[in-house]
Amino acid sequence: MDPNQYCQDKAASSGSSFYYSFRFLPLDKRRAITALYAFCREVDDVVDECSDASVARTTLNWWRSEVSAIYDGKPQHPVTLALVPVVQQFHLVQEHLMEIIDGMEMDLEQHRYADFKSLQLYCYRVASVVGLLAAEIFGYTDRRTQKYAHDLGIAFQLTNIIRDVGEDARRQRIYLPLDELQQFGVSEADILNAHETENFRKLMAFQIERAQRYYRQALEHLPAADRKTQRTGLIMASIYQATLEEVVASGCHVLKERVSLTSRYKLWLAFKSWLKN
Numbered sequence: 001m002d003p004n005q006y007c008q009d010k011a012a013s014s015g016s017s018f019y020y021s022f023r024f025l026p027l028d029k030r031r032a033i034t035a036l037y038a039f040c041r042e043v044d045d046v047v048d049e050c051s052d053a054s055v056a057r058t059t060l061n062w063w064r065s066e067v068s069a070i071y072d073g074k075p076q077h078p079v080t081l082a083l084v085p086v087v088q089q090f091h092l093v094q095e096h097l098m099e100i101i102d103g104m105e106m107d108l109e110q111h112r113y114a115d116f117k118s119l120q121l122y123c124y125r126v127a128s129v130v131g132l133l134a135a136e137i138f139g140y141t142d143r144r145t146q147k148y149a150h151d152l153g154i155a156f157q158l159t160n161i162i163r164d165v166g167e168d169a170r171r172q173r174i175y176l177p178l179d180e181l182q183q184f185g186v187s188e189a190d191i192l193n194a195h196e197t198e199n200f201r202k203l204m205a206f207q208i209e210r211a212q213r214y215y216r217q218a219l220e221h222l223p224a225a226d227r228k229t230q231r232t233g234l235i236m237a238s239i240y241q242a243t244l245e246e247v248v249a250s251g252c253h254v255l256k257e258r259v260s261l262t263s264r265y266k267l268w269l270a271f272k273s274w275l276k277n
Contacts, residue, residue: 003082007038021235035082128153155214
């Protein structure tokens, strides 16, 4: 199969909010960001779909060798083949691709986070690094745009964590910082058993405010000169912020239900944001 078509199919099948923002890009950038996204999906699927942690680690190490082959050899996988011209054209850093794999591997080894500082490292690896690579593809002239991309990635991942509290708990994972559970009087058992209390609602309000703060910080850091080239990221922000707003509007019952936006609504948000920016 043609590598670009493989990546396109991988992105389309995910149903992710990211996919809807790619449609408005020029062909070369659309292919580049689709290849990057397909890479993220592939390594994420290794962790989510493999029940044997040792097999998953071996597979992630194979992906590390594939990343190395992008830069100094001949990769084998359609996604890494598609990335070869991308890293050359947009000067993507090998270390960043490796950090994404490191972030995915954290899910094999760590199902709890003591505090926000330790969670922040995870968010950086699985989301901010992707944002930094995406910013290179979209293009920028002001280095402050890197800070925007970093903070927007954190905001996206925090939104995912808030939305997926119940889903993650059913896989025995808790991403909410444990010291904050203690601060609000919420036990691990409350999360794992989907026990929604007033204290849990206060805990989630705290998490939502932090995510909203990261969105504000990100948008404040984005220089006006780079707003047009970075508007694909702004489209993603509009969809993710709408998801967070829907969590709030639905009563934040994230322990038992997972909020999602319809494909039509995501496309409408994408179009609206593209016209605005």
